[in-house]
Amino acid sequence: MEYIDYYKILGVDKNASAEDIKKAYRKLARKHHPDLNPNNPEASKLFQQINEANEVLSDPENRKKYDQYGKDWKHADQFEQARQQQRSSGSYGQGNPFGDSGNPFGSDYFTYEEGGDYSDFFSSIFGNRGGGRQTKFKGQDFRATVQLSLTEAAKTHQQTFTVNGKNIRITVPAGIENGQEIKLAGHGAPGMNGGPNGDLYITFEIQNNTAFTRKGNDLYTDVPLDLYKALLGGEELIDTLDGKVKMKVAPETQNGTKVRLKGKGFPVYKKEGTFGDLYVTYQLQIPTGLTAKEKELIEQLARERKTN
Structure with a gap:
């Protein structure tokens, strides 16, 4: 999974306050909105990256996970679940050579290490070492924000946006409400040990560009x-x-x-x-x-x- 530096995308320091992040996001969202850059084919991609960065860094819980696990922050809940399960079974520290010391690999590992699939990595720590049953975990849910003008929201149309480096194309029905959220089942992070994928939740922000x-x-x-x-x-x-x-x-x-x-x-x-x-x-x-x-x-x- 490619590491995306959300702080760099918003142009803020890692110690930036929530207000600094909000101001940076609003400024960049206005500057790079696709409607204002019709001749720039990269505007839509950059605009989605700005939205994605804001979705993560404006949420205190997601920001904490991102700061700790880097590119793998979406799997933080599965990691904690697996670790708790090992503790309750009394085998934590036996099958895990790193012991019970918080994040045994440090944030640098999760941020910069390149290599095998994330689920394979966890299986090597918590997986089927002695022939026992592996616990299945649902993948992390993703959240994204899509901005539309009122005239766009008045017509059924195709909308393409980028989440976690993947382009997703959906049909937006006419009449969508401001703040309305829809779910795309299975479009979140991959599950672990054969578990189902997470879901993608999309929130629509409608900007009024009319006199109505x-x-x-x-x-x-x-x-x-x-x-x-x-x-x-x-x-x-x-x-x-x-x-x-x-x-x-x-x-x-x-x-x-x-x-x-x-x-x-x-x-x-x-x-x-x-x-x-x-x-x-x-x-x-x-x-x-x-x-x-x-x-x-x-x-x-x-x-x-x-x-x-």
Whole structure:
């Protein structure tokens, strides 16, 4: 397994605080986001590495494992499980030539040693030395974060990202929620002694790149409406996620009037062809820079209203 220096990727020292890591991640994520680097084929890979580094170093428990075991930090739980099992069976220190002294190999071994498969290595310590049954362990679960724009989340599409040096391609259904987590069974670390692979958990972060506000499957937007159209009525072109629609404006429409466009909201997750609604709130625009003639007509209208 190739060693990835997460500290180097984020450009921080190994003694960096959690706040330093957060600031470094946000700065790099903005700089290297694929949407901002469409002509750079390496941007997506680098962006995924930045996300992976943040996932590990921003979690105190994962960071502790990474600092102790380096490239093999994902197997820390299996190592501890195996060691505890050896202790409880009374054979710890007999079949293990390194004894009970914490991490017998030191962090340098786990960080830089190249060679055989990790599971083979553990089997040589805790495996079937005397013909006994080997304990199976499930592989470590992986976690990753995928960032999407709101317009991307509104359409079913293919998404490719990198986890632990492996490219994974998934289909993202339209309507995914911000913060929603999905599980890809068996895409985590390999199991030990014939145990099942771990799972991959993906969390989606949705960044709003539109003028809409999303609430569930409904969208909300404010639309400016000029005074004359509000008084006399007419038509207004309204922006939606899939283009503009023409909507009638009733005469004497008041400021703050809210109208609903049914089925013009956000797609419902895993319900193809089903959408929420779009709510439009009219914001009345008072004309400025009136000419003398316009002022005279408005004064005439005001006098007319007083007499009625």
